[in-house]
Amino acid sequence: MSEFLAMGGYGKYLWPAFALGFGIVVLNFVMAVNSLANAKQEARRRLEIAR
């Protein structure tokens, strides 16, 4: 396992690169879902005011 994590001595560059790349993958998804939830909430509020 430690050999796998060391990645032949390149682990200190490789794992931060994967953390950054896939961190952005997760972050973008969460931000998009939040943006949709906020848009829905705003639209519902407007509909209630208009009623």
Added chain:
Amino acid sequence: MATWTWFHRLASPPHVYGFARRWAPWFGGFAAASMLIALYGGLVLAPEDYQQKDAFRMVYVHAPSAWLSLMIYTTMAVAAAVGLIWRMKVAHAAAAACAPIGAWFTVAALGTGMLWGKPMWGAYWVWDPRLTSELVLLFLYLGYMGLRAAIEDPGKADKASAVLAVVGVINVPIIKYSVTWWNSLHQTATVMQMGKPKMNGDMLWPLLLMFLAFALYFATVLLIRLRAELLRRERNASWVREVLT
């Protein structure tokens, strides 16, 4: 006439909203599954490179991020052009939805590239044509978003930002061919080239699968953002009441 029906449907916000709601979970599910398989293939099954050793595995996050940064900009420019030419609001909404995703993947491409550059070139950053043109791409995305945010009238914001997106697309072939047009530290194309890829099959399949995963992931996030964008733009339309109640 029938062949244009799909195009006309693309101009209908409720149709596009319904399509996005139905398809995003499917795209997302396939993206997650293929990403996990590609990660296992790239990190565990693929043999090490004879020159770069295990450092080459950074290709499985760097190359798909860089490719996505270009693909998203091209998608954004095409959507912006369609919005300008046919005055299609949904196209402007799609272009606006692309920008933050593209900007983040440009950051991913630059950041992972820097982490690959240090052990291979001895420096995190060099003012190389590929790196510099990719940095310009980030500024184009930020400029697009900044311009949209600075103009209060949504119609004017759509038009002005669309012009910027269309003009900026000239940077996409510059990034792609920078490694062949100029002397560059960055390696030339390994997969996206004419003829057979230069990569061994055991290394190649996880990379191709990761490209597919990133494309499906982009489709997922774009469809979610597009729904949000349509709700904000169409807040007074009757279809919004129908889909929310």
